Amino acid sequence: MTNSVDTVLPRSEVTERIKLGLKKRHRSELIFKSFGLTALTVGFLLVFFLLFDIISKALPAFHQHWVKLEVDYSAANLGYTDGDSLDKLSYRGTLRKSIYNQFPEVKSRKDKRKLNGLYSSNAEFAIKDYLIANPDVLNTEQYVWVRLDDDVDVYLKEIESLGEPLIRIDATEAQWVKSLVENDYIEKRFNIEFFTSSDSREPELAGVRGALTGTMLTMLVTLILSFPLGVAAAVYLEEFAPKNRWTDIIEVNINNLAAVPSIIFGLLGLAVIINVFGLPRSAPLVGGIVLTLMTLPTIIIASRASIKAVPPSIREAALGLGASKVQTAFSHVLPMAMPGILTGTIIGMAQALGETAPLLMIGMVAFIVDIPASVTDAATVMPVQIFLWADSPERGFLAKTSAAIMVLLGFLFIMNASAAYLRRRFESN
Amino acid sequence: MTTTNLMFIVVFIALISYWLGIQRAIRVAGGKKKIKDLISLPSQYGLLTAFWCGIPAILFLLLWSGIEGSVVDSLLIDHVALSLDGQTQQNMGLVVNNIKNLAEKIILSEDLATATALQLQHAEYYLELSDKAIWLKTLLTLIIAVSCVSIILAKIKHSFHARNNIERIVRGLLFTCSGIALLTTIGIVMSVLFESIAFFSKVPMTEFLFGTQWSPQIALRADQVGGSGAFGAIPLFVGTILISTIAMFLAIPVGLMIAIYLSQYATPKVRSVAKPMLEVLAGVPTVVYGFFAALTVAPLIRDFGITVGLPIAAESALAAGLVMGVMIIPFVSSLSEDALTAVPTTLKEGSLGMGATPSETIKKVLLPAAIPGIVGAILLAISRAIGETMIVVMAAGLAANLTFNPIESVTTVTVQIVTLLKGDQEFDSAKTLAAFALGLMLFITTLALNIAALKIVRKYREQYD
Numbered sequence: 001m002t003n004s005v006d007t008v009l010p011r012s013e014v015t016e017r018i019k020l021g022l023k024k025r026h027r028s029e030l031i032f033k034s035f036g037l038t039a040l041t042v043g044f045l046l047v048f049f050l051l052f053d054i055i056s057k058a059l060p061a062f063h064q065h066w067v068k069l070e071v072d073y074s075a076a077n078l079g080y081t082d083g084d085s086l087d088k089l090s091y092r093g094t095l096r097k098s099i100y101n102q103f104p105e106v107k108s109r110k111d112k113r114k115l116n117g118l119y120s121s122n123a124e125f126a127i128k129d130y131l132i133a134n135p136d137v138l139n140t141e142q143y144v145w146v147r148l149d150d151d152v153d154v155y156l157k158e159i160e161s162l163g164e165p166l167i168r169i170d171a172t173e174a175q176w177v178k179s180l181v182e183n184d185y186i187e188k189r190f191n192i193e194f195f196t197s198s199d200s201r202e203p204e205l206a207g208v209r210g211a212l213t214g215t216m217l218t219m220l221v222t223l224i225l226s227f228p229l230g231v232a233a234a235v236y237l238e239e240f241a242p243k244n245r246w247t248d249i250i251e252v253n254i255n256n257l258a259a260v261p262s263i264i265f266g267l268l269g270l271a272v273i274i275n276v277f278g279l280p281r282s283a284p285l286v287g288g289i290v291l292t293l294m295t296l297p298t299i300i301i302a303s304r305a306s307i308k309a310v311p312p313s314i315r316e317a318a319l320g321l322g323a324s325k326v327q328t329a330f331s332h333v334l335p336m337a338m339p340g341i342l343t344g345t346i347i348g349m350a351q352a353l354g355e356t357a358p359l360l361m362i363g364m365v366a367f368i369v370d371i372p373a374s375v376t377d378a379a380t381v382m383p384v385q386i387f388l389w390a391d392s393p394e395r396g397f398l399a400k401t402s403a404a405i406m407v408l409l410g411f412l413f414i415m416n417a418s419a420a421y422l423r424r425r426f427e428s429n
Numbered sequence: 430m431t432t433t434n435l436m437f438i439v440v441f442i443a444l445i446s447y448w449l450g451i452q453r454a455i456r457v458a459g460g461k462k463k464i465k466d467l468i469s470l471p472s473q474y475g476l477l478t479a480f481w482c483g484i485p486a487i488l489f490l491l492l493w494s495g496i497e498g499s500v501v502d503s504l505l506i507d508h509v510a511l512s513l514d515g516q517t518q519q520n521m522g523l524v525v526n527n528i529k530n531l532a533e534k535i536i537l538s539e540d541l542a543t544a545t546a547l548q549l550q551h552a553e554y555y556l557e558l559s560d561k562a563i564w565l566k567t568l569l570t571l572i573i574a575v576s577c578v579s580i581i582l583a584k585i586k587h588s589f590h591a592r593n594n595i596e597r598i599v600r601g602l603l604f605t606c607s608g609i610a611l612l613t614t615i616g617i618v619m620s621v622l623f624e625s626i627a628f629f630s631k632v633p634m635t636e637f638l639f640g641t642q643w644s645p646q647i648a649l650r651a652d653q654v655g656g657s658g659a660f661g662a663i664p665l666f667v668g669t670i671l672i673s674t675i676a677m678f679l680a681i682p683v684g685l686m687i688a689i690y691l692s693q694y695a696t697p698k699v700r701s702v703a704k705p706m707l708e709v710l711a712g713v714p715t716v717v718y719g720f721f722a723a724l725t726v727a728p729l730i731r732d733f734g735i736t737v738g739l740p741i742a743a744e745s746a747l748a749a750g751l752v753m754g755v756m757i758i759p760f761v762s763s764l765s766e767d768a769l770t771a772v773p774t775t776l777k778e779g780s781l782g783m784g785a786t787p788s789e790t791i792k793k794v795l796l797p798a799a800i801p802g803i804v805g806a807i808l809l810a811i812s813r814a815i816g817e818t819m820i821v822v823m824a825a826g827l828a829a830n831l832t833f834n835p836i837e838s839v840t841t842v843t844v845q846i847v848t849l850l851k852g853d854q855e856f857d858s859a860k861t862l863a864a865f866a867l868g869l870m871l872f873i874t875t876l877a878l879n880i881a882a883l884k885i886v887r888k889y890r891e892q893y894d
Binding site: 053255266401 | 495498595596599602604609617619620621624682685687689691703706707708710713715716719721723725758791809813815816817822843846847850864868871875876880
């Protein structure tokens, strides 16, 4: 024995020494534990801060201020003679006149231009659509509701929520807006157009429908390709593959592929799928293929784990009763592994849904107003739309971006919750 | 007829042939009651027929669409070359493109006033060619599908082993699917490697790897100022390292402490709340983190800098790095937790039984035992930080400053890849190719980190298994 403490010190003194150190040790225990708790709290605070920040920024986007215009639909005003098509009348002039009528005191050219800026640029189409929908209002005066310009809209929203607007608008403009509000010419409505209209350069007109459709198409391609491919690969590797070098290579390869940065898949898509195979740029088809390659490792790994968890007795029973290996795999093992496979697939799809970087490479960043109708049309997807809006300098896009994020997070939440539900439900069985 | 439509038709024919196969099998057996005389089930004969109808036809279709473009092009070039003199043959690519554009105009019946008679004639020839190609494609696909079906139908006999045949096909299909992952890797390596080689033939590799000046604009005119086209990637590497380091400074302590607390101290109730919280952090798309970094964290940090009198850049490395750290916390914590729980409980119980406090057990027993797993986790996290794109694209700058100062603006490898490739690009300029060279560096680095991490983790696992 090299340790002399045991032999030299009497037992009571050892206890005494331990007791002396105990207080310090317990204190350091407490400190260590509180570090852990602090880290956890930091995590919670970050989640809350992130969600609170986004939701509070997003809420204004779900409402939109509309302004009432007294439009004089007289034939003289519109330049209308009998038999003319209602499509090509002078709506801009009519709009301007009705705005000037509302503010008779405005005379100078500069102020008039500012006055026109109070209204959304699509106001002339709004009064046109109103006339086309109700042709009998010709030669009457009508109240038509049109959208306010995004800056004014943000100004009013910030007055409501903060009291003091952060955005600066001109003093005369503020005066006009004030008088409009006082005369009940301005109304706040639920912004349904956010979900039904497509992208636009004007924040007050921009909506997510185009991006949502693009996302749906891209996800459809991804699901159709990645699910069968992933499951087939997993079944082969678990049930059929001989233990040899080839299988080893594939296995290492799948693990490495799962950790390759997503942007590299974008380079692959650009160099191979677009330039070599000649598929169209910006198309959901290409996006779907790139995302498939990216999510395949996730699906394969999850499916393999799930297949591995099927008890061997099931296989042995099937084989013993004369089923072939293929029959065993497809009729007995696969159905039992399905919940796990589905969970893995949903998680993989959720990853693909939020992915942005590779889609930037293959040209899905274009400004696209049309709603894509097929997988080869030019399209954009939700995360890319968020990226594009976040880059826009107009203040109105801030709320739109956050609202789009909320929509995206909503979808992700649904997908992850259903994956968790599936897992729990089949675990308990 | 487009390839997609043809595919649908092939699938339809396959469905019909499934039914045909079943009918044929029943007829061979001599009625529904005698099907047990057959060696396989009728549906297996049907499936085999469907496979034989669909697979060759679809393979042919894919092959055809792969080579159609180049064959049509070379035929067109042969035709055009006859009527053009040698001088214009050099810009044949341009001529061919013009012809294709013209052909599109003819299809859309747009104004053709600017085209010459010769061009029109070429465009007509091109349209004729593509028309023929489509007919040939449709015809051949249908012939293949139908003939395969008839061969198989003729083969169906009492003693024909349909099931064994199907299973051989199924195994082949499964094997092919498992090879796709390998093909992806090969595709990645090929695409970045070839473009990088093309890049290094324009810009020497030493200049790329050791140069300290990055400004990828190439002069369009000889007298243009500022378009020097310097491709020294050192500032990008330094920027990437700086931002990843900041991220790791946040993610490693917080992630590791969360892992320790959750695996050693937390009650099941705390765990049931904390786990979903981490899943939320892990599941938030990176573009959302980018938005958060650019529009919330960066202004906050800048305002803070103003109050303490520090000039912090609007796109400081600090903002991007901190948010990236937040993104990586769940990654570090879940992998470290796995490493900690993998340590045999006997070690832990032994230490606790000797009178050590839980924190002493963790510090002196669990952590040393789990260190390989934790190092693996950290390596994977670093590889993730290096490859992360959206946060830095949105929150870090574009200017390639060579600095280690976290309150200045730096740029990263991924930011430059995105900036160089976003939008339209021509494939022969050094600017575009530079993105692939950067991609190659990124791929090599992350691959090395991943392999190292997997090796460490595997080795450590063997110790306790």
